[in-house]
Amino acid sequence: MDGTNEKQPSYEFIADNVINNDNSAVYLSKQTIEGSGLSPGSTVIIKGIKSHQTMCYVLAGDSCPDGHIQMNGVIQNNLHICCNGATTVTIYPRIAPRGTCIYVSPVTAPGVVNILIKANLQQYFENRRRPVRIGDVFTVGAGAGVGHIEFQVIETEPRPYCLVVHDTVIHCSNPINHDEVEVSLGEIDYDDICGLESVKRELKELVEYRIKFSEKFLKFDTPPSRGVLLYGPPGCGKTLLAKAVANECHVKFFSIKGPELLTMQSGTFGANVRDAFRKARQAAPCVLFFDELDAIAKARSGSGSASDGGGPADRIFNQILTEMDGMGSMKNVFIIGATNRPDIIDPDILRSGRLDELIYVPLPNDQLRLVILKSAIRQSFTAKDDDLAVLVSGTKDYSGANLVEICQRACKLTIKKLIRKETNLDEERQHSGEAPMELGESDPVPEISLDHLKEALEIAGRFVNKTNRDIYENFETLQQSGSANSGRI
Ligand SMILES: Nc1ncnc2c1ncn2[C@@H]1O[C@H](COP(=O)(O)OP(=O)(O)OP(=O)(O)O)[C@@H](O)[C@H]1O
Ligand SMILES: [Mg+2]
Missing domain, CATH: 3.40.50.300 (P-loop containing nucleotide triphosphate hydrolases)
Known part of the structure; x- marks a missing residue:
């Protein structure tokens, strides 16, 4: 997958720091390039600490001694190394396929990706045939006043690395937001x-x-x-x-x-x-x-x-x-x-x-249906246990969601009844010349009657029918006999 573990030549070099803006090039001496069967512009996978890798192209560096490789700080970061004269990296010559698309996301961008940032990103890749690998972080100059922005390569097609050419589509998403x-x-x-x-x-x-x-x-x-x-x-x-x-x-x-x-x-x-x-x-x-x-x-x-x-x-x-x-x-x-x-x-x-x-996750049995009903009613209403038990006996094949819905309907019916009662009472008071009731004056904890629950049950209808239950029970039987996994569903 990462292209470094196959039995193909690899070369180890001492890594040296070089100060430049080129995040895609590493430098070797002319003799080293020739001795490794490479040519200027060849792409290589570079492996740093543990499994950290990146992909770059090689160029001849006039000041690079044999046995050394020069790279800038951005490349060192991708390899998780720090050049101190004793750090070595391994390179694996690999041809990078042309990318159809890449996905990048800003790491340090100020909020949302704007047109200017996108334009700079486009310019960064323009006519450069840059190789990229998933996980690479690179910096792009974002223009006056904005400084540099770090981007990360999230995905490449093909993966895990490719060459960004003129027709590679560059998708740039907003900063990664887990929320x-x-x-x-x-x-x-x-x-x-x-x-x-x-x-x-x-x-x-x-x-x-x-x-x-x-x-x-x-x-x-x-x-x-x-x-x-x-x-x-x-x-x-x-x-x-x-x-x-x-x-x-x-x-x-x-x-x-x-x-x-x-x-x-x-x-x-x-x-x-x-x-x-x-x-x-x-x-x-x-x-x-x-x-x-x-x-x-x-x-x-x-x-x-x-x-x-x-x-x-x-x-x-x-x-x-x-x-x-x-x-x-x-x-x-x-x-x-x-x-x-x-x-x-x-x-x-x-x-x-x-x-x-x-x-x-089966349909609830009698006992569980009672628990679900009670818990759904609990919120702000009271109901007699006996009433609930009577109701539950008539809800075989009902799911938890059906029961919650029945409770909600019953609650609505109860509220409707209370409002009607209060309105009638108010009208009676007005007729007899008494002062209207204060808001909330007669607000007892509403009690859901068995009638309301039955009415709600009727409205809700029967959602889960026998046929459905059979599907699940047959499937479970097949699982237990070990045959569903083998494709005989
Ligand atoms: N065991 C339960 N305890 C409490 N509430 C439950 C229970 N089972 C179902 N419910 C109620 O049913 C609603 C729907 O449950 P959930 O969405 O988890 O069902 P589901 O099995 O994922 O259904 P679907 O197959 O349609 O996606 C919950 O929001 C909850 O109100
Ligand atoms: Mg669900």
Whole structure:
């Protein structure tokens, strides 16, 4: 992948500082260039401390002694080195492919990228055939009064390095802002989710195994799970669980909805997925959540019939698989997918090293439905336990979301009734010549009656039908017999 570990020639040199503005060139003596089979202008990968690398072209430096390489401070920074006469770097001659596009983002820009900055960026690359590598930081003069701006190369196509030529498209985004996709911690935690205790425990363990105990697994040569697919009927808490587990494990949370990826501008599908993974890698440890995964992870051509036959969804899905596979075992990013259509999900995403665990989030049973109803009513209304128990017995196949909705409707009906009662009372007082009631004079804590709950239940109708329940139960049975993973959904 990085182009430095193949069995091709490499050369080690002592790194020397040179003061100039050229962030793309390193200098070798004329003899060294010839002896290494290079020529002025050849591109090379340079490896500094640990795995830090960059790509430059070589030029002949009149003042450069044999066995030395000269580079400016920007290149030294990319290699994480400081030239002190004893630092060595290794170079690997590599031909840089022509880039179709690169993505850069300002690191030190004052807020938003303006036209002037974009123009300077364009000028920086113009007619220079500069090689760039993902991760490179470079400086661009931003004009009078603004000084220099540092940019970072976020992505290259092809990756991980390329030559920026006249038709390479340079995408410049605003400064990286994690808040765009990050859900702030502290929003939802496990206490907000009624019941589902075993699901909560299992999910938390899986996230912790990767985030906290990865090394322990790797000691035994077994990577911890990369991710999990939460599946089950709509409205049963999958999205809530994903948000809450990040909070429980004190890690950041990135969320992307499958349908949103599809509505993004054509041509940027792959880049959007890459961007999400890049942000997650940068913010690790974190949870990366793909909600409503079925919108993009339908069985593809060849493995099923529901895909969009090589269209945007397939491209996005393939990119997700590529990114998952390229994550490397140590990156503590845990991926959660959620779907209420496990029957159409492409089994490729359930393979080892991807979403290789499955957790069923079922419809609530009698007991849990009562707890959810009580917790939803708790806010500002009272209701008799007996009334709730009667109601719950008639809500088999209802999801948590359905129950919350019923409560909300019942609350509205109760409020309506109270307002009507007060208005009538007011009218009666006016007729009898009494002073109108003061605002809030007769505001008792409203009590939801069984009648209101029943009325709300009728309006809400039956959302989850028997057929749906069968889909999940059949899928779960298949999982337990180990056949869904092998593509026989
Ligand atoms: N166990 C639960 N405890 C408390 N509230 C719940 C529970 N299950 C569902 N709810 C309620 O249902 C709403 C919807 O839940 P959520 O969005 O997590 O469902 P989902 O499984 O992701 O559904 P979908 O498949 O449609 O995306 C929540 O906002 C919450 O009000
Ligand atoms: Mg959801």
